[in-house]
Amino acid sequence: MQKKTAYSFPDEILEHVFSFIQSVKDRNAASLVCKSWYEIERWCRRKIFVGNCYAVSPTMVIRRFPDIRSIELKGKPHFADFNLVPDGWGGYVLPWISKMAGAYPWLEEIRLKRMVVTDESLELVAKSFTNLQVLVLFSCEGFSTDGLAAIAAGCKNLRELDLRDSEVDDLSGHWLNHFPDTYTSLVSLNISCLGSDDVSFSALERLVGRCPNLRRLLLNREVPLDKIANLLSRAPQLIEFGTGTYAAELRSDVYSNLAEAFCNCKELKSLSGFWDAVPAYLPVIYSVCSRLTSLNLSYAPIQNPDLTKLVSQCPSLQRMLVLDYIEDSGLEVLASSCKDLQELRVFPSDPFGEEPNVSLTEKGLVAVSSGCPKLQSVLYFCRQMSNAALVTIAQNCPNFTRFRLCLLDPKIADYRTLQSLDVGFGAIVEHCKDLRRLSLSGLLTDCVFEYIGMHAKKLEMLSVAFAGESDLALHHVLSGCESLRKLEIMNCPFGDKALLANAAKLETMRSLWMSSCSVSLGACKMLGQKMPRLNIEVMDEKGPPDSRAESDPVDKLYIYRSVAGPRFDMPPFVWTMDEDFASELS
Amino acid sequence: MELQLGLALPPPPLIPIETFDLNSYGNYETREALGTNALSWPLLKLGPADNDINNIHHHNSSSSSSSSGGGAGCKKRSFDEAPFFDEKRNVPKTLHLLLWTNQPNDEDDDPSNVLHENSSSAIFKNDGEGLVGWPPVKTWRKKVHHQIPNGGAENNRLPAVENGIGGRASKSTYVKVKMEGVPIARKIDLSVHHSFEGLTNTLMRMFGISDGNRKSFKLTYQDREGDWLLAEDVPWRTFIRSLKCLKLIRSRG
Numbered sequence: 001m002q003k004k005t006a007y008s009f010p011d012e013i014l015e016h017v018f019s020f021i022q023s024v025k026d027r028n029a030a031s032l033v034c035k036s037w038y039e040i041e042r043w044c045r046r047k048i049f050v051g052n053c054y055a056v057s058p059t060m061v062i063r064r065f066p067d068i069r070s071i072e073l074k075g076k077p078h079f080a081d082f083n084l085v086p087d088g089w090g091g092y093v094l095p096w097i098s099k100m101a102g103a104y105p106w107l108e109e110i111r112l113k114r115m116v117v118t119d120e121s122l123e124l125v126a127k128s129f130t131n132l133q134v135l136v137l138f139s140c141e142g143f144s145t146d147g148l149a150a151i152a153a154g155c156k157n158l159r160e161l162d163l164r165d166s167e168v169d170d171l172s173g174h175w176l177n178h179f180p181d182t183y184t185s186l187v188s189l190n191i192s193c194l195g196s197d198d199v200s201f202s203a204l205e206r207l208v209g210r211c212p213n214l215r216r217l218l219l220n221r222e223v224p225l226d227k228i229a230n231l232l233s234r235a236p237q238l239i240e241f242g243t244g245t246y247a248a249e250l251r252s253d254v255y256s257n258l259a260e261a262f263c264n265c266k267e268l269k270s271l272s273g274f275w276d277a278v279p280a281y282l283p284v285i286y287s288v289c290s291r292l293t294s295l296n297l298s299y300a301p302i303q304n305p306d307l308t309k310l311v312s313q314c315p316s317l318q319r320m321l322v323l324d325y326i327e328d329s330g331l332e333v334l335a336s337s338c339k340d341l342q343e344l345r346v347f348p349s350d351p352f353g354e355e356p357n358v359s360l361t362e363k364g365l366v367a368v369s370s371g372c373p374k375l376q377s378v379l380y381f382c383r384q385m386s387n388a389a390l391v392t393i394a395q396n397c398p399n400f401t402r403f404r405l406c407l408l409d410p411k412i413a414d415y416r417t418l419q420s421l422d423v424g425f426g427a428i429v430e431h432c433k434d435l436r437r438l439s440l441s442g443l444l445t446d447c448v449f450e451y452i453g454m455h456a457k458k459l460e461m462l463s464v465a466f467a468g469e470s471d472l473a474l475h476h477v478l479s480g481c482e483s484l485r486k487l488e489i490m491n492c493p494f495g496d497k498a499l500l501a502n503a504a505k506l507e508t509m510r511s512l513w514m515s516s517c518s519v520s521l522g523a524c525k526m527l528g529q530k531m532p533r534l535n536i537e538v539m540d541e542k543g544p545p546d547s548r549a550e551s552d553p554v555d556k557l558y559i560y561r562s563v564a565g566p567r568f569d570m571p572p573f574v575w576t577m578d579e580d581f582a583s584e585l586s
Numbered sequence: 587m588e589l590q591l592g593l594a595l596p597p598p599p600l601i602p603i604e605t606f607d608l609n610s611y612g613n614y615e616t617r618e619a620l621g622t623n624a625l626s627w628p629l630l631k632l633g634p635a636d637n638d639i640n641n642i643h644h645h646n647s648s649s650s651s652s653s654s655g656g657g658a659g660c661k662k663r664s665f666d667e668a669p670f671f672d673e674k675r676n677v678p679k680t681l682h683l684l685l686w687t688n689q690p691n692d693e694d695d696d697p698s699n700v701l702h703e704n705s706s707s708a709i710f711k712n713d714g715e716g717l718v719g720w721p722p723v724k725t726w727r728k729k730v731h732h733q734i735p736n737g738g739a740e741n742n743r744l745p746a747v748e749n750g751i752g753g754r755a756s757k758s759t760y761v762k763v764k765m766e767g768v769p770i771a772r773k774i775d776l777s778v779h780h781s782f783e784g785l786t787n788t789l790m791r792m793f794g795i796s797d798g799n800r801k802s803f804k805l806t807y808q809d810r811e812g813d814w815l816l817a818e819d820v821p822w823r824t825f826i827r828s829l830k831c832l833k834l835i836r837s838r839g
Contacts, residue, residue: 079722082722088772142769463722
């Protein structure tokens with residue numbers, strides 16, 4: 001009997017098998033097995049993720065994958081969130097939309113992060129993708145409510161519209177009215193970022209009322225508290241809800257309506273919003289608290305004891321975002337009440353204040369690490385830290401996947417010993433073998449980087465500021481962190497050596513950002529010349545780099561691997577160090 | 587915490603390498619002298635001679651449990667001793683563009699890089715908001731905190747919050763500027779300008795408009811009521827107080 005080998009299967013069978021492989025990594029691996037698998041796989045791939053929109057061109061993507069239904073694109077580097085990337089840098093989505101309009105008429109999902117999206121792009125999306133179901137614009141900018149109106153009017157199958165953290169130009173316009181009366185398929189709507197003139201409340205009410213599948217609704221700040229009860233009563237099936245402003249004069253009718261409305265939302269698991277919250281209205285959500293798995297109070301200026309009291313009512317919490325008003329005492333209560341906690345983010349209420357305004361220290365984080373065995377992800381802003389605390393935290397939580405600590409005063413030492421925090425962070429990377437993301441702060445020497453290079457083998461993203469003493473630090477990271485994909489560095493004394501010695505490593509990473517460091521223009525040019533598959537972009541708003549000496553440090557440096565070559569949409573303050581740049585100047 | 591080094595030697599260079607003096611870095615001649623084989627062997631080597639990288643260093647294991655002493659258990663090492671090669675690692679061995687020399691670089695020998703410390707705080711301060719990009723708080727959150735109602739009257743535990751709102755410029759002084767015909771808006775810091783002249787100069791520079799072309803542009807602004815007005819029609823103080831965003835339009839006629 002003739003033995004069947006893998007490649008003699010009919011294509012349809014392999015396609016069917018591949019349809020069970022959802023992970024992009026696995027798909028990529030399968031496509032490398034042999035030519036026929038490559039071919040079959042590329043025809044049946046439906047979903048792609050492009051972590052850096054300049055790493056590949058839309059033409060290349062379309063050429064390889066002819067039938068994509070879901071695309072995710074990311075544009076600007078992460079430090080753009082903190083104003084380190086000037087306006088006009090790039091990350092335009094229009095070229096992608098234009099090309100995909102013709103190639104992927106059946107596109108269902110578009111997810112964009114840190115990209116510039118214009119009204120023209122949105123209009124093109126609405127016109128070209130009649131089957132669009134999901135549109136997520138995460139930290140995007142460049143569009144107005146006119147673009148949203150086009151989406152509302154054109155995308156009859158839209159299920160999810162999520163504008164989280166985006167900057168939308170508020171032209172007055174009742175864009176919500178553009179959803180036709182026959183449109184009933186909304187499942188998820190996040191308009192929390194919109195400004196004042198953008199939302200016609202009556203249109204919102206009607207929309208919510210006619211969409212029976214609406215499960216997620218995040219309102220913007222301008223929706224007044226007394227309107228919420230009505231809204232909730234039209235959507236008692238909500239699972240996730242974000243209020244608007246949560247302040248109003250205490251009125252018993254408003255209060256009781258709200259309490260009743262929340263009580264009727266039997267499936268509510270996640271709450272957010274709470275802008276300007278006043279304690280008086282907090283108890284209306286008590287009926288929901290026991291079921292809550294996610295609570296975002298990071299816009300609520302609520303303080304203790306009200307804040308702690310609220311937290312203590314939520315034993316099922318898995319995800320908690322809060323301001324540092326919670327203080328150590330509140331975190332201790334969190335630690336004893338919320339045994340399922342997996343993610344904690346504590347934001348600073350007064351990030352630029354010179355003096356602490358709340359009593360939030362390392363003790364709060366130690367308490368949570370001790371009391372919450374499932375804790376995996378931490379983002380913590382505070383003003384003091386000790387190695388002892390970090391070591392304890394590391395020993396308590398070996399399962400950390402994300403650990404981001406921001407000590408507000410850069411280069412602050414261990415407050416007990418006045419030493420650097422190398423040992424503390426070293427303990428984190430040593431104990432937390434699955435750590436994928438790490439942000440450092442405080443006084444740090446080259447030593448911590450040696451620990452990181454030695455232990456952080458699964459680390460994918462590292463953020464560094466005001467740390468290290470020499471190139472050796474950067475060298476440790478680049479040579480030791482095998483899984484490193486994204487490295488972002490600001491204000492560190494790292495120069496050319498480590499970068500040039502590890503040039504090959506850069507091709508294994510998505511990107512490297514270095515600003516206010518000591519990398520010379522000459523080194524950038526050398527990298528640009530020798531590494532054709534890297535784009536070396538130098539950013540300087542003061543003037544062209546050729547007006548300065550080769551040994552002068554560049555202001556901002558962004559290096560990323562790309563098969564698309566240097567980009568052509570750079571603003572005047574970005575120069576790409578490709579082969580041409582060096583030769584035309586020498 | 588023990589440090590085990592698995593070391594592998596790099597492939598021997600095809601051409602004998604001369605030590606590369608970083609001080610002559612910008613010297614193109616030196617680079618060319620290294621020849622077209624530059625891609626196949628390290629241009630600068632980490633560690634003085636490959637043969638010497640057989641020293642295995644062990645760390646003290648005290649670093650993970652001790653809470654005292656910054657860098658306890660971490661000897662500060664020079665580049666010679668850096669664990670560069672790990673035979674288990676899967677890092678491509680070609681394309682090291684840098685060879686360490688045995689000659690210490692200035693910055694390595696100076697642990698207290700005082701110059702850098704001073705510069706980081708002096709150069710990068712952004713008026714009214716501390717260091718640029720620090721702390722890493724999203725713009726969204728900055729805005730929220732500045733608008734937190736003043737709770738000073740009821741709660742005297744928070745004087746700093748009160749000061750934070752009253753004392754420093756609590757509203758962001760950046761406004762959006764658009765130019766007609768240009769899809770992307772820029773942002774400009776109003777607090778550093780004190781007259782229309784200065785503001786216009788900055789805008790012309792920002793959008794690359796030459797002096798000759800200045801006359802063909804007019805500055806307009808949108809006030810809090812949403813109306814668009816000509817900037818030159820109002821006094822500077824009125825302008826500053828009521829403007830929401832700016833737009834440069836081409837003047838007609």
